[in-house]
Amino acid sequence: MSYAQYLRYKKEAKEEKLKMTRLLDDSIQKIRARHSTREIKYPEYNEAFEYVDDRFPKAQAKEAVVLECDRSFLDKIGYKGVGGFFSRPHKIVVIPDVFYASKRKRKKTIWETVSGEFEIDEVLVHELLHYVSNKTCETWKSLQVEEEFAYGNSADYLRSRGRADDDIIRKNFMPYLMSIVRQKRHILDDPTRSQTEDQLLFNKAIKEAYQLGVDILAIWDAKCKGTKINPAKTIPFKDSAINLDLD
Numbered sequence: 001m002s003y004a005q006y007l008r009y010k011k012e013a014k015e016e017k018l019k020m021t022r023l024l025d026d027s028i029q030k031i032r033a034r035h036s037t038r039e040i041k042y043p044e045y046n047e048a049f050e051y052v053d054d055r056f057p058k059a060q061a062k063e064a065v066v067l068e069c070d071r072s073f074l075d076k077i078g079y080k081g082v083g084g085f086f087s088r089p090h091k092i093v094v095i096p097d098v099f100y101a102s103k104r105k106r107k108k109t110i111w112e113t114v115s116g117e118f119e120i121d122e123v124l125v126h127e128l129l130h131y132v133s134n135k136t137c138e139t140w141k142s143l144q145v146e147e148e149f150a151y152g153n154s155a156d157y158l159r160s161r162g163r164a165d166d167d168i169i170r171k172n173f174m175p176y177l178m179s180i181v182r183q184k185r186h187i188l189d190d191p192t193r194s195q196t197e198d199q200l201l202f203n204k205a206i207k208e209a210y211q212l213g214v215d216i217l218a219i220w221d222a223k224c225k226g227t228k229i230n231p232a233k234t235i236p237f238k239d240s241a242i243n244l245d246l247d
């Protein structure tokens with residue numbers, strides 16, 4: 001991109017970040033005020049906390065503020081179909097009380113059939129990894145780098161729960177992987193596409209997404225076998241999205 005484009009991108013990204021912070025402020029406030037919200041403290045979900053703590057002992061994941069909020073309320077305030085989230089400005093992890101894939105009444109397109117399946121402790125591990133990444137390195141990283149760090153580092157936990165790699169890619173990673181492939185290939189919803197065309201495009205995208213999942217697992221397995229992991233330095237995917245430091 002040209003320098004002018006870069007500046008515009010930088011400005012837009014800053015505005016986007018500000019908007020996001022305001023949204024998160026609002027969400028966290030609502031979640032805290034909700035009567036059924038409770039704070040999760042170690043040793044509840046001890047295996048999830050211990051897994052992340054063992055991997056990144058310096059980040060003190062056991063000290064993380066984790067709020068558990070009822071699913072229907074999260075849906076209501078705009079987190080439909082979102083497993084959980086980590087609010088970077090507040091350093092707070094939010095998880096739902098139950099996980100379910102977004103239940104759309106009728107799936108309009110084949111693309112909407114892609115949904116994830118997580119247990120709550122698995123959501124917690126994923127979000128705690130975002131917490132750890134933020135604690136270890138405060139600078140802004142691209143969303144893709146951040147997600148690959150969380151997905152890649154959660155694999156051993158998922159395996160310890162009895163999931164095979166194939167299952168991890170298809171059930172846990174797939175919604176994320178598909179979003180990356182769609183972004184990369186500029187696949188938008190297009191009602192003018194015939195069903196056959198849509199199916200062909202979908203099959204190709206699923207295949208590519210699956211391979212991306214295989215790559216992420218392989219890259220992170222190799223990294224995790226090394227002696228030390230510094231999340232700030234790990235850019236696992238050679239073809240990562242624009243990764244500009246915006247600070």
Ligand SMILES: [Zn+2]
Nearest residue numbers: 126130147150
């Ligand atoms: Zn994530």
